[in-house]
Amino acid sequence: MDIADDADRLQTLLYSAYDSDTVRELERPLLDDGVPLMRMAASAAAHVTMTLLDDEDLAVEDARVTLLVGAGDNGGDGLYAGAELANEGAHVTAIAVGRSLHEEAFSAFVHAGGRVLALDPAAEIPGCATGFSAGEAGERLQAAVEYAQGSHVIIDAMAGIGVSGALRGIAGTIASSLGFDGELPDKPALPNNEPSSDLPLVVAIDTPSGVGVNDGSLPGPYIPADATVTFGAMKPCAMVPPASYACGRLTLVDFGFDIDDCVPATEMTDGDFVTDSIRLPQLSDGKYSRGVVGLVTGSARYPGAAVLSSTAAARTNTGMVRYLGPQRTQDMVLSSLPEAVIGKGRVQSWVVGSGVPTGDDEAADADIQRETIAALLKHYALPQEVDSEDGDDAKHANALDMPPIVVDAGALDLLPNKVPAQVVVTPHVGELARMLTRLDENEVGVDKVRAQPLACARKLHELTGATVLLKGAVTMVVGTDGKSNERVILSGRAPAWMSTAGSGDVLAGMLGALLAQQDDMLAEDPALVPEVVAAGAYVHGLAGAIASQSEQRGWHRPQIYGHSKKQHFGEIGHPIIASDIICGIQPAFLQLL
Numbered sequence: 397m398d399i400a401d402d403a404d405r406l407q408t409l410l411y412s413a414y415d416s417d418t419v420r421e422l423e424r425p426l427l428d429d430g431v432p433l434m435r436m437a438a439s440a441a442a443h444v445t446m447t448l449l450d451d452e453d454l455a456v457e458d459a460r461v462t463l464l465v466g467a468g469d470n471g472g473d474g475l476y477a478g479a480e481l482a483n484e485g486a487h488v489t490a491i492a493v494g495r496s497l498h499e500e501a502f503s504a505f506v507h508a509g510g511r512v513l514a515l516d517p518a519a520e521i522p523g524c525a526t527g528f529s530a531g532e533a534g535e536r537l538q539a540a541v542e543y544a545q546g547s548h549v550i551i552d553a554m555a556g557i558g559v560s561g562a563l564r565g566i567a568g569t570i571a572s573s574l575g576f577d578g579e580l581p582d583k584p585a586l587p588n589n590e591p592s593s594d595l596p597l598v599v600a601i602d603t604p605s606g607v608g609v610n611d612g613s614l615p616g617p618y619i620p621a622d623a624t625v626t627f628g629a630m631k632p633c634a635m636v637p638p639a640s641y642a643c644g645r646l647t648l649v650d651f652g653f654d655i656d657d658c659v660p661a662t663e664m665t666d667g668d669f670v671t672d673s674i675r676l677p678q679l680s681d682g683k684y685s686r687g688v689v690g691l692v693t694g695s696a697r698y699p700g701a702a703v704l705s706s707t708a709a710a711r712t713n714t715g716m717v718r719y720l721g722p723q724r725t726q727d728m729v730l731s732s733l734p735e736a737v738i739g740k741g742r743v744q745s746w747v748v749g750s751g752v753p754t755g756d757d758e759a760a761d762a763d764i765q766r767e768t769i770a771a772l773l774k775h776y777a778l779p780q781e782v783d784s785e786d787g788d789d790a791k792h793a794n795a796l797d798m799p800p801i802v803v804d805a806g807a808l809d810l811l812p813n814k815v816p817a818q819v820v821v822t823p824h825v826g827e828l829a830r831m832l833t834r835l836d837e838n839e840v841g842v843d844k845v846r847a848q849p850l851a852c853a854r855k856l857h858e859l860t861g862a863t864v865l866l867k868g869a870v871t872m873v874v875g876t877d878g879k880s881n882e883r884v885i886l887s888g889r890a891p892a893w894m895s896t897a898g899s900g901d902v903l904a905g906m907l908g909a910l911l912a913q914q915d916d917m918l919a920e921d922p923a924l925v926p927e928v929v930a931a932g933a934y935v936h937g938l939a940g941a942i943a944s945q946s947e948q949r950g951w952h953r954p955q956i957y958g959h960s961k962k963q964h965f966g967e968i969g970h971p972i973i974a975s976d977i978i979c980g981i982q983p984a985f986l987q988l989l
């Protein structure tokens with residue numbers, strides 16, 4: 397297909413991920429037509445490896461390459477890639493972690509001069525010793541790990557989309573010896589996903605072996621990659637943390653999949669997507685039609701959040717901000733934002749809870765903000781047993797007619813059990829763990845949410861019906877597509893400098909503003925809520941990137957193999973405070989519009 401005619405499809409491929417079943421369906425017609433996908437995949441992987449070697453000033457003829465190879469097609473890709481590297485003069489040794497190897501790829505590899513070491517005594521691999529003792533098996537495993545550690549490059553082709561659960565057996569032991577077991581490496585967030593200069597460099601074939609391909613989890617042992625070469629389309633693990641952090645730089649090999657009728661499992665926001673959520677002012681506009689945001693934020697205990705959330709809302713393209721709170725926070729809001737209007741009135745969206753004590757806080761009992769929020773949230777409660785499509789029930793209809801509301805921080809424990817989709821909850825991992833524990837009646841720890849953030853965000857959406865925005869370096873939004881299906885949209889624009897006190901208060905205000913300016917559109921189609929909310933996370937991230945002058949971000953789009961220019965090394969930037977993010981909002985709009 398011609399790239400110029402194919403630009404939209406490529407753009408979709410760069411920002412969408414498809415689950416493994418969908419990828420298998422997409423590759424089927426091509427395989428039936430005899431397209432040599434495995435050879436194409438392997439050739440790209442070999443080329444990416446050579447580019448990495450070149451970046452390290454290592455001649456391919458001097459390179460020691462360890463291939464970790466499984467028995468499936470992922471191993472086949474690895475062996476063909478190893479054969480290409482061996483043909484270029486590299487010293488390539490394949491460590492077979494399974495009992496067999498992809499037959500044709502194995503013979504191509506051996507033909508090119510590659511060597512094979514089998515680790516499983518029960519392996520049946522032509523020319524390889526088998527039936528060795530348990531003691532020798534242990535020695536071979538130890539030797540394989542040492543050999544891999546001493547190589548220049550490890551190509552990880554143990555398992556790709558065919559993995560089931562955590563890596564077990566020899567593959568699991570190799571991965572935990574060379575990599576990590578379920579937890580993330582502790583390393584600084586650098587711009588542009590620069591590969592570490594530590595050797596060996598790791599190139600993952602299709603996916604790092606052992607990551608949760610469809611949910612981005614880290615169920616057990618895996619080896620973090622410096623580069624992942626992925627085939628046909630991205631799988632969710634290339635986008636969804638924590639697995640996405642284990643992929644390093646992504647290269648996508650375009651096989652020409654026909655994705656027209658395919659629903660992505662996850663989508664990533666980009667600047668173009670975001671502009672659809674920004675309402676441009678119209679000639680006929682007045683302040684009310686541009687959107688009024690009502691905020692019940694800040695408290696006697698945490699007054700600063702009132703200023704941050706209301707100022708951020710006011711700066712995010714809205715007509716007016718109304719603020720409700722105790723005298724002290726009112727005074728503070730007015731002195732920073734004289735444009736704010738104090739007291740009740742009509743609003744097109746609400747923002748509640750930022751800087752308000754939680755129920756566990758000793759300041760909670762007497763807190764007037766909690767009382768106001770609790771009374772407001774009662775209007776959003778749906779009857780528990782009624783299907784949310786049923787419009788007959790008066791309470792149900794009333795809840796559906798309420799304006800969109802952002803429920804943050806101290807208001808999260810006041811959320812009714814069942815709410816409509818225009819209720820947007822914005823927990824961080826700790827808050828999500830507490831919400832799930834309360835609603836699911838099972839203890840859910842923060843570690844579980846860290847290991848399986850998407851699954852946990854999905855669970856909260858499923859339990860409550862709310863649109864869930866889970867904050868982090870990659871912010872995840874789980875909502876509805878309006879046809880009773882789930883929609884997952886991610887934003888990976890934020891630099892890690894944004895993990896600073898008050899940054900979430902700024903986000904809550906910005907979300908309220910974007911929801912208020914789109915209230916007509918959202919009333920017609922509540923399925924747009926996740927889009928607007930993900931756009932809010934993106935603008936927040938972009939504002940922080942501008943404020944910190946940082947090119948670091950939570951996610952980098954892949955390079956399309958054969959089409960992309962070499963990436964440049966960006967700036968790490970500098971620390972910021974939450975108020976700086978607010979200063980970045982105007983330049984962010986300038987950049988987007």
Ligand SMILES: NC(=O)C1=CN([C@@H]2O[C@H](COP(=O)(O)OP(=O)(O)OC[C@H]3O[C@@H](n4cnc5c(N)ncnc54)[C@H](O)[C@@H]3O)[C@@H](O)[C@H]2O)[C@@H](O)CC1
Pocket residue numbers: 419420423433434437466467468469470471472473494554555556557558559560561562563564565567568601602603627628651
């Ligand atoms: N998507 C595409 O368009 C293409 C896919 N191809 C490759 O084919 C791969 C899929 O191949 P397969 O379906 O053969 O599957 P894989 O090769 O990804 O995985 C199966 C292998 O992993 C082992 N395994 C599975 N779960 C395990 C666990 N928990 N612990 C230890 N070992 C485990 C199995 O024993 C088997 O050896 C893709 O990832 C990709 O690399 C390419 O050949 C070309 C085209």
Ligand SMILES: Nc1ncnc2c1ncn2[C@@H]1O[C@H](COP(=O)(O)OP(=O)(O)O)[C@@H](O)[C@H]1O
Pocket residue numbers: 805824867868869870871890891892893894895896897898899900901902903936950
């Ligand atoms: N490592 C990170 N990289 C980028 N952004 C981050 C990171 N950690 C947190 N953030 C962002 O910073 C904000 C923090 O919000 P929150 O935890 O509610 O802080 P606070 O309650 O102090 O306002 C969120 O928008 C989150 O997405």
